Amino acid sequence: MKSSLMHLVPPVSRDRIISQFPKWYTPEACLQFKEHFHAQVRAACQRSTGTVGLKLSKVVVVGDLYVGKTSLINRFCKDNFDRDYKATIGVDFEIERFEIVGVPYNLQIWDTAGQEKFKCIASAYYRGAEVIITVFDLADIQTLDHTKQWLEDALRENEPDSSFIFLVGTKKDLVSDAVCERTELDAIRFANEMQAEYWSVSAKTGENVKEFFSRVAALAFEQSMIKELEKTSGRMAQIGAGNLIKLEKNLMEIPEGNTQASLSCC
Numbered sequence: 001m002k003s004s005l006m007h008l009v010p011p012v013s014r015d016r017i018i019s020q021f022p023k024w025y026t027p028e029a030c031l032q033f034k035e036h037f038h039a040q041v042r043a044a045c046q047r048s049t050g051t052v053g054l055k056l057s058k059v060v061v062v063g064d065l066y067v068g069k070t071s072l073i074n075r076f077c078k079d080n081f082d083r084d085y086k087a088t089i090g091v092d093f094e095i096e097r098f099e100i101v102g103v104p105y106n107l108q109i110w111d112t113a114g115q116e117k118f119k120c121i122a123s124a125y126y127r128g129a130e131v132i133i134t135v136f137d138l139a140d141i142q143t144l145d146h147t148k149q150w151l152e153d154a155l156r157e158n159e160p161d162s163s164f165i166f167l168v169g170t171k172k173d174l175v176s177d178a179v180c181e182r183t184e185l186d187a188i189r190f191a192n193e194m195q196a197e198y199w200s201v202s203a204k205t206g207e208n209v210k211e212f213f214s215r216v217a218a219l220a221f222e223q224s225m226i227k228e229l230e231k232t233s234g235r236m237a238q239i240g241a242g243n244l245i246k247l248e249k250n251l252m253e254i255p256e257g258n259t260q261a262s263l264s265c266c
C-alpha cells in the first residue's frame, strides 16, 4: 500500500534537495552561523523510515502593501514574475516540497495582504508560524519603518520564542549598489533589534530568492526535528540556554565514551 502511494508522488525537484546547511546572507544579521546540520538531526534522518515524511512547517509572510510579498513567493514557488500589481485579498498559501538530509519536508508559505482593510482577515492566519518573514521594499525606506509593527502583530499570535524571524528587503534590482548598501546598514540594525536574519532579494531577477528559501527551510526543518527528538526522547532531551542540546546516550546513539552529547547549534 505504502509503496504504491509513493509512486503517485512526483520526485522533489533537484533544487529543493538540501544536504549541506545553506549559508547566511550577511554575518552582521545572521540567526545561526552553523555550517552543518546538527549531528543528532543527521543521525535521526538516517534512521528515518519515512514516517517523518509528512513534516510541514508554517511560514507567514507579512509587510506593507506593494512591497513584493506575493512576487517573492511566486518567484520561488512558480519561478515567474508579474510586473502588474494585483493586491492580495486576505490570504493565500503555497506548499513547497523539499528533501532535507534525505527526509521529505514541506513549507506551507502563507502570503498575507498588506492593505489595511484586509489586515484582520490576514492576522487570523498568523497563529502557529514556525517562521515569520517580514518584508520591506529596498526602494521605499518607509516600508522598513513599518516592519517592527508587522512583526509585533505576528508575534502576538504566537508563543514567545517559537518562531524564526527573517527581515527581507525586496526589489534589489531597482536600487543601485550604493543605495542598497546604505539601506542594508539600516536594515541590519532593524534586524538585530528584531532578532531577525536579514536578506536582500529581487523577485524580478531571482537574485538570492532560492538561497533565501533554502535557508528558511533548513532552519525550520532542523528546529522541527529537534522538537520531535525532544518529544520522542521525552524526559531525556533538554534544550539548554544558548541553544545547547543535551541528549542522553542510550536514546540518541551517542558514540562510546561520551556520557552526554552537547553540541552548539550556532
Ligand SMILES: Nc1nc2c(ncn2[C@@H]2O[C@H](COP(=O)(O)OP(=O)(O)OP(=O)(O)O)[C@@H](O)[C@H]2O)c(=O)[nH]1
Binding pocket: 063, 064, 065, 066, 067, 068, 069, 070, 071, 072, 082, 083, 084, 085, 086, 087, 088, 089, 112, 113, 114, 115, 170, 171, 172, 173, 174, 201, 202, 203, 204, 205
Ligand atoms: N522591479 C521589481 N518589482 C517588483 C519586485 N517585487 C515586486 N515587484 C512589483 O511590485 C508590485 C507589488 O508586488 P506584490 O508582490 O504584488 O506586492 P505585495 O506585497 O504582495 O502587495 P499586497 O498583496 O497588496 O500586500 C508589483 O507591481 C510587482 O511587479 C522586484 O523584485 N523588482
Ligand SMILES: [Mg+2]
Binding pocket: 069, 070, 071, 086, 087, 088, 111, 112, 113, 114
Ligand atoms: Mg500580495
